[in-house]
Amino acid sequence: MKSNTWDNQWPDVETFLAWLDEVLVEFWRVLKPSGSLYLFCGSKLSAETEILIKNRFKVLNHIVWAKPSGAWKRSHKPSLRSFFPATERIIFAEHYGAEGFAKGANGYATKCNQLKQEVFKPLINYFKNARTALNISAKEINEATSSQMCSHWFSSSQWKLPTEKQYKQLQKLFSLRGDELSRTHGGLVKERAELLNKYEHLLLEYQDLKKQYDYLRRPFGVTSEVPYTDVWVYPPVQYYPGKHPCEKPADLLDHVILTSSKEGQLVLDAFMGSGSTGKQCLKLNRKFIGVEMEEATFKNTIVGFN
Ligand SMILES: C[S@@+](CC[C@H](N)C(=O)[O-])C[C@H]1O[C@@H](n2cnc3c(N)ncnc32)[C@H](O)[C@@H]1O
CATH class of the missing domain: 3.40.50.150 (Vaccinia Virus protein VP39)
Structure with missing residues (x-):
């Protein structure tokens, strides 16, 4: 007190x-x-x-x-x-529930699903059709590739492109299953390089969406150069008559502002006092709203902003 x-x-x-x-x-x-x-x-x-x-x-x-x-x-x-x-x-x-909200706010979760189902659809279908046409079981696929990746390559859940080696193993398995049928009805005849090209292009679309999502999430950015643990050491602001008694140190406020906001975003200090938060916000290109109850303090603070 x-x-x-x-x-x-x-x-x-x-x-x-x-x-x-x-x-x-x-x-x-x-x-x-x-x-x-x-x-x-x-x-x-x-x-x-x-x-x-x-x-x-x-x-x-x-x-x-x-x-x-x-x-x-x-x-x-x-x-x-x-x-x-x-x-x-x-x-x-x-x-x-902030994290879930960010996902919901830009329709991230829905868009991700759509992306898998719509954007990756041609690739997913290519693999899926080949498998259905030749009636190859998950067990055969996993055995041929010594992996448990069948559900990744042949369905829309967590879809992934097989590695070069795995793709060759899959091609071999598919062509063994009914030679002519394999070629005409969904064998894996396309070369991986061709699929890779398409995949990389689609991946960019996916990364764009990820960026949008990251933008909507609560910002939080620390480095080894700043306090990244929950113990912060900052010297308090030296008090002298005429100075606000609770002014927070500028470097502490910079740390808070830089960690938890992006340029152009809005910061509120509902107990503005000396206006220290506002001053650092302006320096760091953030918008600022301040509230101060004491008229004299407020007038003093406003002078400091000019
Ligand atoms: C702890 S100081 C704020 C220090 C400020 N962050 C700084 O660095 O200078 C609290 C300030 O909130 C103001 N205050 C207290 N109750 C308030 C209220 N209900 N509404 C607005 N301001 C209030 C006080 O006048 C005082 O200037």
Whole structure:
């Protein structure tokens, strides 16, 4: 708790949690299916806060923001009755069922099926017709190729092109089964190179769809250069009179914004304070909406944006 009025609006913890739950309802309403929620809280109430969030969102991480410096260095250690809370917690969450929603939103699952059935249809049919015409069993196919791939090559589920070696084995099996019949009624007479050409072309269409799907999924991109575990170490912003007391460090905000959004996407900070999130959003080409209750703070913040 800070000494500011906004941080002392609640008579007790229960009232605070009831208020927070109302806020979460609104976050739930405005968060996109592919959106991410980062909620900062002190370590003391982090358990209660996480439980509240869990009721409405899928919690992905309870991030510990460890501050390498702070007022705790000046604390009178012998007077401490418990360990000094030198961390803030960041609860990172998404909508329940977000992944499924992304699949449904662009019709990904349906399109995938269509793709298998429509786009790959000529290839699937080529293999299927040959097999039906010659009445070759799955067991014979698997034995001839020393594999369990029959269902991949001869049906639309997880369709795959056989390897060169397997294709030759299949050709041999099919031509052994009724020579003339094989040639005229569906033997595997086409060469694999010809099929491969077609397959690669179709694969591109499939990859395009995959790209669309990746675009609709919740962005999440980390590298070994940034914190990719749930422990983050960022020095807090140094406070001085006139400065917002809770300003978040710019590099921490950059990390959040870059990890969980793409250029041009929209970020909301419903407790804007100093406007630090907004400033980093503008720098990183994200759109920004900020909400601030205190008029004086808001006016100060707006100046900082210009
Ligand atoms: C923890 S600070 C935000 C710090 C901010 N993210 C930054 O980096 O500067 C919380 C801010 O939310 C504002 N606030 C508190 N309750 C609010 C409410 N119900 N609606 C809008 N703003 C509120 C406070 O005035 C305060 O500036």
